[in-house]
Amino acid sequence: MPSLLHHASRCLCLLGFLLTSVFAQDYPQKTVRLISPIPAGGAPDLIARAVGHRLAQIWPQPVVVENKIGSNGQLAADYVTHAQPDGYTLLVGMDSLFVINPYLYKQSAVDVNKDLIPIATLGANQFVLSINANLPVKTLPEFVEYAKKSKPALAYASGGNGSQHHLTMELLKSRAGMDLMHVPYKGGTAATTATIGGETVAMFSGTSNSALLKAGKMRAIAVSGANRSKVLPDVPTVSEFYPGFDNTIWIGLFAPRGTPDAIVQRLRRDVTRILNTPELIDAFANAGGIEPFVTTPEEMQRLIKRDQAKYSKLISELKLKID
Numbered sequence: 001m002p003s004l005l006h007h008a009s010r011c012l013c014l015l016g017f018l019l020t021s022v023f024a025q026d027y028p029q030k031t032v033r034l035i036s037p038i039p040a041g042g043a044p045d046l047i048a049r050a051v052g053h054r055l056a057q058i059w060p061q062p063v064v065v066e067n068k069i070g071s072n073g074q075l076a077a078d079y080v081t082h083a084q085p086d087g088y089t090l091l092v093g094m095d096s097l098f099v100i101n102p103y104l105y106k107q108s109a110v111d112v113n114k115d116l117i118p119i120a121t122l123g124a125n126q127f128v129l130s131i132n133a134n135l136p137v138k139t140l141p142e143f144v145e146y147a148k149k150s151k152p153a154l155a156y157a158s159g160g161n162g163s164q165h166h167l168t169m170e171l172l173k174s175r176a177g178m179d180l181m182h183v184p185y186k187g188g189t190a191a192t193t194a195t196i197g198g199e200t201v202a203m204f205s206g207t208s209n210s211a212l213l214k215a216g217k218m219r220a221i222a223v224s225g226a227n228r229s230k231v232l233p234d235v236p237t238v239s240e241f242y243p244g245f246d247n248t249i250w251i252g253l254f255a256p257r258g259t260p261d262a263i264v265q266r267l268r269r270d271v272t273r274i275l276n277t278p279e280l281i282d283a284f285a286n287a288g289g290i291e292p293f294v295t296t297p298e299e300m301q302r303l304i305k306r307d308q309a310k311y312s313k314l315i316s317e318l319k320l321k322i323d
Contacts, residue, residue, distance in 0.1 A: 028088065030088060031088070032061060035080050043123070045065065049065050051092070053283075074101065077110040081257070085259040087266075090255050093251065093252060097112075100162060103308075117257055120268050120271045120272060120297075123250070123292055125289060127249075129202065130220055132202070132219075138219065144176045155181045156169055157191035160187065162315070172238060172242075172245070188205060207223075210288075220235045222237060224246070272294055
């Protein structure tokens with residue numbers, strides 16, 4: 001009798017697997033929604049729209065982008081966490097939701113390791129160390145030396161306390177052994193205006209500011225990624241002076257926990273396929289110098305763990321906490 005029950009159980013499991021596989025082959029059968037945590041025009045939104053447009057070309061169903069804004073991205077992440085786990089409601093989320101917010105906010109609604117399934121990385125962008133055009137330095141070593149000699153300490157701008165603009169500069173301060181005074185603004189645009197106007201002398205800005213940099217409104221002296229930016233190829237990396245320095249923004253696709261594995265695999269396959277197309281490469285480049293970022297599931301998990309360890313340590317050292 002036990003052997004018959006065991007045999008029946010195996011048959012049911014096999015049937016369930018086959019049904020899920022067939023369902024995944026027919027997926028999607030209705031509109032797929034990509035949830036963006038920030039307003040239209042920001043990197044996650046631009047990536048969601050580019051990816052959604054390309055997926056809709058290879059799928060028999062439309063893909064729409066919905067912006068759910070609030071709580072520094074937590075509203076969108078929480079919405080997807082509680083959505084039906086069927087592959088039709090997905091999050092296009094920035095790394096800060098999962099590697100910064102849990103350590104920065106006293107209440108962080110979403111745990112990526114428990115509530116969501118990381119499907120694929122989509123795009124990456126790096127920061128540009130940008131300084132006021134009138135500052136009498138032209139290179140990163142000159143800036144560090146100038147900052148070390150300045151009394152009082154030079155002021156730098158960021159898009160807000162705990163923002164990646166802020167934390168990237170703090171990482172550089174630590175590596176370079178220099179002191180700078182942090183002035184947080186409400187968003188990157190306000191921080192850029194302050195740096196151009198001379199209220200502050202430096203900031204880590206996005207490559208979306210490349211037009212301002214090329215026009216001489218600010219001076220780019222380094223980029224934060226492991227490799228030089230395709231948008232600003234003549235600007236050296238910070239790691240050329242401080243080996244191992246690498247701080248980039250990455251954006252990924254996530255599904256609610258419980259989404260069938262066959263659908264997750266289908267999504268990974270199709271997303272990886274479109275990320276390698278010239279059309280999407282051009283769309284990302286036109287969206288502020290974003291570059292397609294392709295990883296394996298294992299690499300994505302390691303990336304999340306690495307960045308969680310990096311930012312949790314830094315936030316603890318800075319004693320940052322936001323209610």
